[in-house]
Amino acid sequence: MGIKGVELGYAFHKEIHFNSIERITIMQNRTVMTALLFSYIFSLVVFAGEDQKDTTKMYQLKEVVITATRSDKNLSDVGRSVSLITKDQLSSSIYHSVGELLSHQEGMYIVGAGQNPGMIQSIFTRGAASNQTMMMIDEVRITDPSGVNNALDLSELSFVGSDRIEIVRGSHSTLYGSSAIGGVVSIFTQKNRKPGFNTDVELRTGTFGSGTSAFSENVFLNYTDVNGLYINGEISNSNIKGLDATVDTVTNPNVFKNRDKDGFDKRDVIGKLGFKDNRFDVYASYKHTRDKTDIDKGAYRDDDNYTLDFKRNLFTYGAAYKISNDVYLKYLGGYSDMKRVAVDDSTVIDRLGSTDHTYFDGTWKGSISTNEIQTNLRLKGFEGVFGVGLYRETMTSKTYFYTRSIFGVYESRTDLDTLDLNATTKNLFAHIDLNGSLVDESFSRFSLALGTRLNHHSTYGNNVTYEINPSLRISDNVLLYASHSIGFNAPSLYQINAPDQYYTSPIARGNKNLKPEKSVSYEIGFKQSISSSASVAVAYFNAEVEDAIENVYLWDKNIGIDTLGSDWMRDDFRGDTYLNVGKQTTSGVEFTLNARISDKLSFSGNFSLVSGKLTYDPSNIDTSQTGGNHVQVYSNGAFITKEVETLGLVRRPNTANLSLTYKPIEQLALRIDVRYVGSRSDIYYESKLGPYGALGTVPVADYTLLDFSQRFTFSSHFSIGARIENVFNTRYAEINGFTTRGRGVYLSTGISL
16 A cells, blocks of 8 residues: 555644544443442541531532533533643643643543654543544634644644633534534633732753653743733743654664654743733734654654654734623634645665665645624523534645665645635534523522524535523532533545545545534533532543544455455455444543642542444445445454444543642642543554555553642732652553553743733
8 A cells, every 4th residue: 555655644644643533442440430339438427527518618609601601601500521731730731742731631541642742632522532522722712624634633723822721522503613523622811910010930850761851931921000900921942852752662783773752842832912801801822832743653663864844924913892680792712734744855774874765845835714703691590692604724735755776766746725625614503501590580590502503615515503401409519410412523524525545446535425424412511519628520422523524445346355366466456435334422520629628738530431432334434435345444444244233442441540738838739740641542553454555453451650740829919839740650642553652741830920
């Protein structure tokens, strides 16, 4: 499959990282399920004697979130699984990146968060695919339209300008549209501060292995006028000398090796101008991101001359007007363009200086724009959000590959510039919260949220989503909720339009008949304030994603499957394409406990269990796209000749996180974090799966990591912090063939004026 692999180039390399419809067999960890039950019983027993009437002291009850309903809502009243990471938590964060922070949240696993800085980070929320969790900045979707499946690389994100992060788990397409099957992660940037000039400066340095170093500097400036005008500016710079990103398995000391360490440089610049008072909230912001990464060819395959240069310009803007306490008008807009340039020059491969005589470069560009208008209406027993929006994305790419061998020179070029690839989605949405007090005050403990969205996509046409979300406040301290929601994920521009064709077939890789992936999700859960200093939440979820999009090989329908590729004089291959061909089912349980054991000691923890299966049915195959040829799924090598069900999903482990914070004195905070990631399977290229090979699976062992950190606050203006990451220098893997960080020691200094 050499020629085909070259044509896919870097784009296909990304798909192998991001594709989440791969299958493996993972047995559900019943031991962890038992631990969930005992943890809940333990929490009830320990805090049963506490005063349960005064819940106003719970910090969770004071926090307001927007993402769950597109309106201000008390965190404890939201009938969904929601998390809030506040500005104070972000400013004292021990984490290096947004991806690392998210990996400690229930229901989330981030591949790449523990690897060499700059490695691709992909998110799996509740077992959903990496392109099925919506990422937002200031309520504007951020994605990568130039990628194979439109998934965002989370290593691009940073804490620069962040005020808080809100997370809603579960399908949320009714409010936010495509890709919100697994959940929504929304980053809100800072607005005004106290009147006058405000300055934050932070310096960090550290090491995480032999010969490594990490330096970062961050400066935030703000001026806020007493009348409501404010202006923010921030710059962050990181320079990292990293590990060799791939694992070296060569043990023979006589073999020449030219392995190198892979660095990562990152710079973010942000500016924001706005005005905010009791009625108006108007702002415009600009963020520029520049990442330069040394990368390798693939698992176990080092490359000392492969670099990736990424740039993004992001504009967000909005205006809100509070007509009265009951009516609120809001406009949200954003525009982003990105460019990724990959260059892989010939690499030295022996002592004589011989090279592999190959060269590759590729440029990928994309843009997204969002414009939405919404109205919020609030009356007694009724809250409603009504809106209309327009979303547009574009992409283009160019690649060039050259190789020279004893068989001669081979060159390959692709250029999508002239195709004007774009898609537009128009939408109407409505979401209402009804309280039982509309009928009678005696029903005020019951609430019902209803929502619907009509989408019109310029390629596949119309689709409708909806949501039903009842909740019952059993007591002042207990909320029971359920939800039934329909979500969707639109096919990417590449999946629809890729023009590549194999010389023996007229079938293009892109499929303009692709339908959106459609999810049907159920969730039931409860939240309980056990005392004035402890809370617990449990949720069970189940989701079915129909019309899952897969990359498939096509083989000559006139040749028997068992004899394909057996005659070297005959070319049986008929190209590859994308099809709606599978159904993915996931289910799981999440458990969260937060407790302030004393004035000096606090605890938080969560467990997440996820299991899944995938079903293929030949009756779902679009024969007009395949020409009736044999269909082989690339992600596992299976030929779809009959209905097949496989248990388990790749890169979907059970996870657990524990955090213990001790403050012996007011100024000093000591913290221990423990993270457990269960066994799972990963993918690798298996040449024996069909004539051209496909993706096989290989097990990856579970691991447990312990981190220790401390922060000493000398005053409201000055603090220092230290962190030991992976205290026991545990050797583990996130993806087979790629290295992970060992024991790391970091120091930080923060100044606020």
